[in-house]
Amino acid sequence: MSSMRLLLVEDERDIQTFLTQALAEAGYAVDLAPDGAAAEGLALVNSYDILVVDLNLPDQDGFNLIVRLRQMGVRTPVLILSARRSIDDRVRGLEQGGDDYLTKPFALAELLARLRNLLRRNAPQGGEATRLRVLDLELDLLRREAKRGGELLQLTPQEFVLLEYLCRNAGRVVTRSMILEQVWGMRIQPDTNVVDVHIYRLRGKVDGNRQPPMIRTLRGVGYVLKDR
Template sequence: MRLLVIEDEAPMRTALVETLKTEGYRVLAAADGVSGLELACTESFDLVLLDVMMPGLDGFALCRELRKRERTMPVLMLTAKGQVDDRVEGLDSGADDYLVKPFSLRELLARVRALLRRKERADSLGKELLIGKSAVDFDRRILVRGEARHELSEKETGMLRLLATHSGEAVSREKFLDVVWGYHAYPSTRTVDNFIAALRAKLEDDPAHPRHLITVRGSGYRLDL
């Protein structure tokens, strides 16, 4: 696996690179947002570890630019800014997970492994998925059902990917928050229900009596292809 570390503080950058290399990852590093963005857009990486507080181009702006340029590799944000609003901004900018400094290296490595596993599962699905009468294009974030064509949000796409990798099994609301939103504190599990309702409206012939996005009482939701 090939990783990119974008961190302007030299001691932290060195520690991250050495730790990740010790675990067997191939690692490149950038000391600022501008050079990091160039690397991320010109070379192939399986994961980006991105500091938020950098001069010039900060992590939020860098992540938004990556997603604007359709760079889809997972992004793990590393920052001392731990307020809920900061976490929300980071995830809304396109980050997949958010780790607040100071953090343990064990937790960092666990987050890295989780994001890489998620990427491998997503890659194994391919670019398209057939669900009943619907066709989902993950890259373009489009769902087509009959004559209807629906755009999918990033979160809706992530939820469908997660459901597809566990096809036929119940996925808990907490699992959706952990994998798709990247952390537990925000938003609430009710948000998951709202997103499921929106997906049913696009996917199901009769959203009130779904055949594909099934509620599993006490467990969560299941995708039946």
């Protein structure tokens, strides 16, 4: 990912600071716009790969900004940040148009994952792979079989979906809520360790006594499937 250009439209100083830092660390070249007018100016002059827009701007509604930019011919994918309680229908409409949204507060890992998704959606697609390979872990997506070091793993269908999700994001952090949304299709926040137990079981089957252990827990952040 050689320096994607990203425009961050956000007025809260605290959020600006850590987002700029985190996005820069993730390899994005970040421009900052504190309000809608500044964002319009920047987006029309520069060509960005992706926009991150807070819905709550001092001079206008973030949604209106997106609509105006679209009318002016800016086709850049947008990730909407919202501190509102409910995601209203207009934002849902944008989501169907290829954009995405994230409610505050969010995990950085989730923000990065959604940005990657948006960029990938926009990039020309290769044929869908039927096999995934991470180190000595091999997934056959057609036969729904997983092998580690040539040895067949006895996975339940649910575990296979979970492992597939981890493999597709190998080397990157996935949070519990990302797993719940992508694997189970639920936007929930259980206050028990339901996801951890699934990961724990999967780790028992994938790693066991094998070296090196691939599924790593990053406490407070999420999980990562190591790819090196």
